[in-house]
Amino acid sequence: MEQRKLRAAIIGPGNIGIDLMMKIRRSKVLELVLMAGIVSGSQGLKMAEESGIATTTRGIDGVIEFGDLDIAFDATGANPHMKHAPLLKQAGIFAVDLTPAAVGPYIVPAVNMDSQLLTAHNVNMVTCGGQATVPIVNAINQVTPVEYAEIVATLSSLSAGPGTRQNIDEFTQTTRNALIKVGGAQDAKAIIILNPADPPIMMRNTIYTKCDTAKIADIIKAVEDMTRKVQQYAPGYKLKVSPYADGDKVVTVVEVEGAGDYLPKYSGNLDIITSAAVTVAERYAKLKHEGAM
């Protein structure tokens, strides 16, 4: 039996919403049927209309009234999502939350996808920094306990929109929490740096892990395996500096180049979170098709 495509909506037609639209349109198991915004004539709504996708300027109300939806991607902001989440749940729509609201559990496809999808009706995509660094911490923690993980995410200024800038504290706090809850570190810290250099730099993440550095050979292998897992959905994810031991810590550097769908290639930070979100939705579609839930 051919799998029925799940019907999806995007709430928030900004940069992230448009990038999601282009990715979902390539999906074999998802069908984008609605783009919801609140400002008529916005770039995202225009692009959706031109592609023959229904649009609404009535935000979440337009989504609920549209009916017959399986999945909603929320690319608005933390405060709007707090309002959207209960309404989506009530309407039986699975929510993929790309805001820092974190109503549902954190999900990082390479690490904890199925365990969350089978039980949650709302999942949170952490942050771009979390998507890039949690897999590495998790891989190292599989080899030897990570007492403390610290990550430094450097983004090009052009790729950090007003949402990131006005919520920079939420970014560091959410990333730190995911390093602990999903990465498995006992304690963690996240630092974000905006770099305005022109041409824009690729997203770059340094991951420091305090652990038993004598196990470096196994750590390298685990990190390389994990990198390949992430590359399956984010092909521009690259191990820039392979793990090396430095005193009581292991240092790893990863770089993320975007796919260049809507956002330029230097926006790897945005690409890794939209890619992860679509991967989660596709996995949800597959599990649903198989009757696993």
Added chain:
Amino acid sequence: MKSIRIIDSTLRDGMHAVSHQFTPEQMAMIAGKLDEAGVDTVEVGHGDGLGGSSFQYGFSKATEEQYLKAVSEALTKTKLAVLLIPGIGTVEDLEVAMEYGVKTVRVATHVTEADAGEQHIKFAKKSGLEAIGFLMMSHMAPPEKVLEQAKLFESYGADTVYITDSAGAMLPHDVRARIGLVSKELSVPIGFHAHNNLGLAVGNTLTAIEAGAASVDGTVCGLGAGSGNSQLEALIAVLNKGGYNTGADLYKLMDLSKEVEGLMHRPQTINSDSLAIGYAGAYGSFLLHSRRAAEKFGVDAREILLELGRRKTVGGQEDMIIDVAIELAKAKSSK
């Protein structure tokens, strides 16, 4: 006689020079004597501000709470300030600092990224603190851009806006152009924070005052990142001679400098590496990190610093030092 506000950063920027290893007792001793000498404000904490203690920047000897508690108990008149770099420190960290009598927060962003500090300035104002916007690496943007970003800080409610020469890369005419324009266009006081990598810290600070700055930074013995800051004792002597009123007692500061000398890990000089920072326009606190990476990967620290300047790295990017050192080592071995 024109009055100039002095903010001492010996116990914050000076921490870079001792790899963040002052003890709370040492801080309390220095802060008590700065108070006695009549210094207006002291800034305290890890060199990279609240939340700075880390693998990336080095761990400090004690916790923020321990430092703030010790210093706040030693102060009678002098105001207590902290630095907050958005992306490193958070409002949560600031709330903890407020429990120890912090009255002033300097919110520091790269010169083109003031909007990353909006939430922190607004939070500080709502909480009754004095909020200072602090534009780091100001040599990297032309005066008009510096003005645009300074206006952003003013619009968020900042009480003072600082132009900061984090790389010690400015010449006097660079200082005059930026401070002159910003102090003409803004209604709040303007401040200047110098570094001495090109040997110009005290001179540039005087230039800033002549161009309109009303608040300036200094550190005892010049202690700070790179070649250090404007040396407070020398600055006060210069300002006394220039007919400015700072409220600070020169002799008491001179006496304090002898005690601080005893706590220093190395003389605060302009050496070839810190000079390279000023020459290349790289962030001052890259100095000791670059020396360690140079040793680890067998390359020249100056080459690392010059390359970091070429790549337009910004404050806080200490992790790029590793990348650059590894690449230089590879290039060297393939020759």
